Amino acid sequence: MAEAKIISERRTSVDDVFDYLQRQIATLKLKPGDRISEAEIAAQFGISRQPVRDAFSRLANQDLLLIRPQRATEVRRFSSRAIEKARFIRAAIEKEVLIRAATYCDAEGADQLRKQLSDQQLAVAQSDHEAFGRLDYEFHKTLCQIARADYAFDVILEEKAKIDRLCMLGHDKEQRLPVLLADHRAVAEAVITCDPTVAVEAGMIHLSRLDETLERIKASNANYFEQTSP
Template identity: 35%
Template structure:
């Protein structure tokens, strides 16, 4: 393994936790660490300790321990009492499972959006497409990733089902590490065009076309997995043959 790929918690920027705010301290620690795992600031197999995270974030070890357990349950950390805690390798199975869940739910929201959309309700989606074009031109992949997520959230809201995104959120996180590995200027342009195709179908009220466009958009993660494995093979779990 090329150890230059591994992150270092000592060099990581982490926020000092505000003890009297919501959500809970444990949730704040969880959110901060998950964000850095998904963005690959903490890449797979990075060692991470409760004590060091607690010190950097200005909290006791108990909320950090709870956050670690939550991350481990979701498949993002491996906790081994004898050898310490490390960021988990990427599970292709978990990514494909997340794609299945997203496709089932987001196809339904697209079809519903086609039935209820109006020119006024579509304005936020058109504005997001315009901002995505700007992000692509600026080659700002972090901004594009954030706007990508906002686009999908907006479709759920348009369909009158914002709760759907809550159901999607935790499982889709496994897809996010793949997307960050493969989010190049070219892949951003592909994603942007797919978003345009989805919005065009919703604008036209064509539920079948919207379903096809969303399905194609979410299926592309399969291609991205192959590309990411070529670039960072050591980041992935070995598959049984």
């Protein structure tokens, strides 16, 4: 029993460090290329280095940290190839989700979508980017539930997390929120009216918003991207 308690406490420490660093990276408090020390994080949390090492490993598996033997661990820079891959996977999954959501949407699903759009409208009116970000996740999760494919959200969540910090670098947040809300309205309306073709078209337009952001950030913050071989 005592051994089980120790293991449980250790997992809690790993989770605490992982969640903290993930937030720091996602919000760009830790920027691409920043160095990070196991010893410093362990001292900050008042724990041994092993839980920190385990948390680092989990973050590396999410492509958020770059761990190299005998060299400093650093926040992973953006990979154009990884971004392209994440976008490809997400587009493939979301196409199927939107087709199924438009097929299965009922009155309860329609009410959920309308309520979420109302909440998003309030976040936009208040320029609350953090709240809108949370609502964005809920919106896509609800679409998966309406599609009777809640498991698809696990894939979307994983791929979305890989590029969300990229969006944080955008210098047009005030302009982006109304555009994203309009995209969500178009998607929701097509799903509610059971029109899978329009739902997919609106969904793909929504995903394409990343392309402009990516090119702009590449031009202004080239050092945040991994260098590719000529």
